[in-house]
Amino acid sequence: MKAATYKGPSKPYLEVKEVPTPKPGPGEILVRVAATGICHSDIHLFKGDFGPVRExxxxxxxxxxxxxxFGPDVKNPWGLRKGDPxxxxxxxxxxxxxxxxxxxENYCPAAAGRMPGLVGINGGHAEYITIPEIAxxxxxxxxxxxxxxxxxCAYGTAYHALREAGVGPGTSLVVIGAGGVGLSAIQLASAMGAYPIIAVDIRDFALEKAKELGATHVINSTKEDPISRIRDVLPDGADVIHEARPEPDLKLSMEVVARAGTIVVTGLGGPKSTFTVNVLPFVINGVRIMGSLGYRPRLDLPEIIKLVASGKVDVRKLVSHTYVPEQINEAYENLERGLHARAIVKWG
Ligand SMILES: [Zn+2]
Ligand SMILES: [Zn+2]
Structure with missing residues (x-):
């Protein structure tokens, strides 16, 4: 089968070549890949931020x-059949x-040691992938x-973060960083009834996309002061702040979070990234700061799929770029240059 395999931490990171098609082992399913997303976490992976990656x-x-x-001993709780999407x-x-x-289940210790395409087991930049059926x-x-x-990834991570932070009808929300996860959060929060939804980024095209996906206000923080703009809209601050940029620092979040508000962080930062938070406002305002990893596959993903199937969330609006496998290094190059809302590679 055709696959994009890791070469090393300098560019180009990947090589597209023929490799043996995997066979499903006990409890595994062989999936023919339709598309894979180009996610910022991959850049951390390629640079070795999560530890060494084998060639x-x-x-x-x-x-x-x-x-x-299907491999042997598959229990198939969803009643899947060959050809099912x-x-x-x-x-x-x-x-x-x-x-x-x-x-x-997103904090399951077993899951930490086997993340397809990230830790331990091969991922989906290929024509086929074998995967334990629970996934x-x-x-x-x-x-x-x-x-x-x-x-x-993008929608799942955003959805779980919003749910954990208590976003629902009428929640005022600020999303910092309108990349794949941030834009997904805006689109999902809009479908979930959050209002207003303020997007902050440094790229005008990302903010245009944010508006298209449901942001009621957008702020380019290189051109305007985000604190005063957010305070104009929300004098008491925002109920929820989602720090969705790759290098979160909580600075803007702590300035604009409402009393008893929540800051939820999904950007992974680098291996040495830290936050500094002023203790007094944190305590006297009862601010809740939480990290959120990924999503609960058997709980969150079916809910998102229902939002999509019902027409409340149009996934076609998020993707800005589509690539063929041979362009995969170009896709990551463009990701690093900040050109994507979300990009996918079509394999099948
Ligand atoms: Zn991802
Ligand atoms: Zn578990």
Missing amino acids: GFIPGHEISGWVED VIVSWIVPDGICKYCASGK VIPLEKGVDIYYAAPIA
């Missing part, structure tokens, strides 16, 4: 495709530990399978 590793963790084959989760929980039992979630028929790939 030949297949990245790609935002995956949609079709069921191709699916989303592949990069959170691969064991389903039996105390975190899984309490609905926190295979059915996609509703009628949803565009290619544009659905970002459900497996």
Whole structure:
């Protein structure tokens, strides 16, 4: 099969070549890949921020495709059949530990050691992937399978963060960083009834996209003072701030969060990134600061898929660039230059 494999931490990071097609082992499903997303976490991976990556590793963790084959001993709780459209989760929980039992499967210790395309097991920048069946979630028929790939990372990460932060009808929301996750958050929050929704970024085209996806106000922080602009709209501050940029620092968030408000962080930062928070306003305003990793595949992904299938969230609006596999290094180059809203690679 055709696959994009890791070469090393200097550019070009990847090489597109023929590799053996994997066979599904016990409890695994072979998925024929439709599309994979180009995610900023991959840049951290390529640079070695998550630890050394072996040459030949297949990245790609935002995956949609079709069921191709089943390994032995598959339990198939969703009743999947060959050819069914699916989303592949990069959170691969064991389903039996105390975190899984309490609905926190994104923090399952087993999942930390096997993240397809990120840690341990090959990802989806290929024509096929084998994956434990717990990570295979059915996609509703009628949803565009290619544009659905970002459900497996950008939308999933944004949705879980918004839910954890308590976003619902009437929640005032500021999203800092209108990349793939931030834009997904704006689109989902709009569907969930949040209002107003203020997007902050340094790129005009990203802010245009934010408006298209449901932001009620947009602020280019290189041209305007974001604190006074946000205070004009929300004199008491925002109920929820989502720090979705790759290098979160909480500075703007702490200035504009409402009393008893929540700051939720999804940007991973670099290996040495830290926050500094002024203690007094943090305590006397009862600010809640929380990290949020990924999503709960068996709980969050089906909910997002319903939002998409019902027409409340149009996944075709998020994707700004579509590439063929041979352009994959160019895709990451353009990601690093900040040119994408979200980009996908079509494999099938
Ligand atoms: Zn990702
Ligand atoms: Zn578990």
